[in-house]
Amino acid sequence: GESVGLHLPTLSVQEGDNSIINCAYSNSASDYFIWYKQESGKGPQFIIDIRSNMDKRQGQRVTVLLNKTVKHLSLQIAATQPGDSAVYFCAENVNAGGTSYGKLTFGQGTILTVHP
Amino acid sequence: GAGVSQSPSNKVTEKGKDVELRCDPISGHTALYWYRQRLGQGLEFLIYFQGNSAPDKSGLPSDRFSAERTGESVSTLTIQRTQQEDSAVYLCASSLTSNQPQHFGDGTRLSIL
Numbered sequence: 001g002e003s004v005g006l007h008l009p010t011l012s013v014q015e016g017d018n019s020i021i022n023c024a025y026s027n028s029a030s031d032y033f034i035w036y037k038q039e040s041g042k043g044p045q046f047i048i049d050i051r052s053n054m055d056k057r058q059g060q061r062v063t064v065l066l067n068k069t070v071k072h073l074s075l076q077i078a079a080t081q082p083g084d085s086a087v088y089f090c091a092e093n094v095n096a097g098g099t100s101y102g103k104l105t106f107g108q109g110t111i112l113t114v115h116p
Numbered sequence: 117g118a119g120v121s122q123s124p125s126n127k128v129t130e131k132g133k134d135v136e137l138r139c140d141p142i143s144g145h146t147a148l149y150w151y152r153q154r155l156g157q158g159l160e161f162l163i164y165f166q167g168n169s170a171p172d173k174s175g176l177p178s179d180r181f182s183a184e185r186t187g188e189s190v191s192t193l194t195i196q197r198t199q200q201e202d203s204a205v206y207l208c209a210s211s212l213t214s215n216q217p218q219h220f221g222d223g224t225r226l227s228i229l
Contacts, residue, residue, distance in 0.1 A: 043207055043220035089158055102214045103172060104149055107157035
């Protein structure tokens with residue numbers, strides 16, 4: 001079946017660097033995408049989302065880019081800090097038969113490690 | 117403010133026993149979801165509630181799994197005759213409406229001996 005996948009399972013950066021986490025999706029019917037951060041022993045924490053009618057959305061220190069042509073999603077974290085170290089998941093919502101609801105399909109995750 | 121609350125946080129039980137996991141969503145959230153996360157993996161969708169009805173149960177792995185929700189409040193996920201492969205973290209999420217961001221609890225870590 002179709003699923004969301006990640007190019008890189010791990011990413012190590014130095015404190016202060018910018019980080020980019022990539023995600024590929026294969027379902028052209030997906031109309032909503034979301035990034036989560038998960039720390040050890042915790043549930044996923046919402047970071048930022050984007051709908052398919054947009055190609056860029058910015059939050060505090062984070063930017064999500066959506067390229068529907070190549071079915072690619074990325075999360076950019078500016079001035080990465082040690083507290084950003086976690087597993088990052090992208091997830092997609094598949095618009096099933098015109099009825100959109102929040103069932104999310106998750107990728108496997110990318111481990112981000114930020115070195116002081 | 118109060119987030120999604122799940123209990124128990126940890127559950128260890130013997131193979132063959134039944135377990136019941138509880139989720140208290142954020143007040144006012146109409147949509148509620150259950151996911152399962154195996155060690156080192158992403159989340160797998162189990163079931164979605166809109167109010168107290170479940171329009172999508174497609175992720176439930178077998179008929180040993182069931183869930184119910186009381187109105188727009190608490191939900192319970194029940195696993196009967198547990199098997200070792202049921203060991204995982206079970207996560208609950210809620211959202212204001214079905215097309216709004218989902219907010220997760222910290223999950224119940226279930227270990228089947």
